[in-house]
Amino acid sequence: MSRRALLLAPVLLAACGxxxxxxxxxxxxxxxxxxxxxxxxxxxxxxxVERLEERLGRPExxxxxxxxxxxxxxxxxxxxxxxxxxxxxxxxxxxYALTDQASGARVTGGRVQGFTAxxxxxxxxxxxxxxxxxxxxxxxxxxxxxxxxxIGAADSLP
Numbered sequence: 001m002s003r004r005a006l007l008l009a010p011v012l013l014a015a016c017g018x019x020x021x022x023x024x025x026x027x028x029x030x031x032x033x034x035x036x037x038x039x040x041x042x043x044x045x046x047x048x049v050e051r052l053e054e055r056l057g058r059p060e061x062x063x064x065x066x067x068x069x070x071x072x073x074x075x076x077x078x079x080x081x082x083x084x085x086x087x088x089x090x091x092x093x094x095x096y097a098l099t100d101q102a103s104g105a106r107v108t109g110g111r112v113q114g115f116t117a118x119x120x121x122x123x124x125x126x127x128x129x130x131x132x133x134x135x136x137x138x139x140x141x142x143x144x145x146x147x148x149x150x151i152g153a154a155d156s157l158p
Contacts, residue, residue, distance in 0.1 A: 028056075030154045035098070036062035044070050047136050048094070051143035056150075064107070064157070068096040070142075072135070077117070090134045091115045094142045098150065100158050108153040112145040114138060 036059040040046040048070060071093050078087030097109035116138045118130035 028151050028154065030157060031056050031064075031150055033057040033060040034063040035059060035066050035150070036064070036101075037066045038068055043132075044072065044092075044135055044139055047139035048143050051140045052147065055143065055147045063101055065099045065101055066096060066146075067099070068094050068146075070094050070139075072138070074131075078119075086121050087117060087119055088131070088134075089115050089117050090131070090138055092138045092142055094146065096146055098153075098157075103158070107157050108150065110149060112142050112149070114141040114145065116141070 033056070035052070035056050037049045037052050040049045048068070052066070073091045075089045075091060076085035076087070077089050078085065080086055091113070092115065093111055093113045095109075095111045097106050099106050116134040118127075118134040120127045120130070
């Protein structure tokens, strides 16, 4: 890409109506501090809610409620010659629904999916630590996907 094209890119984006999500008037500003996430009940839930609040802010003047259901599954993917598992995939999915507090109507929702992996070699403590880290990373991945979808739907929110 030439220097001229790089210099003209912001002008062209502005001309087409592009607004940065976190810029003035962007979709994220409508959600910042306005989403109250359902209280977590387990470690995955705490990690998930923590990431959502990092991205959207803690609810100050909540206009929306976010309900969610987390499901995870551990699948062995690496095996030794004597059938011992050395690597796992941690698959996860979250079904979510954003509702308007004023009307109680569901305004958007859906399902996000992802996976992470971890090694089960080494000591028991190392394997447990790797599993916990994989779950933490998975919740962040899924929370980021939901935030992206919420920002994408922000223009149609009441």
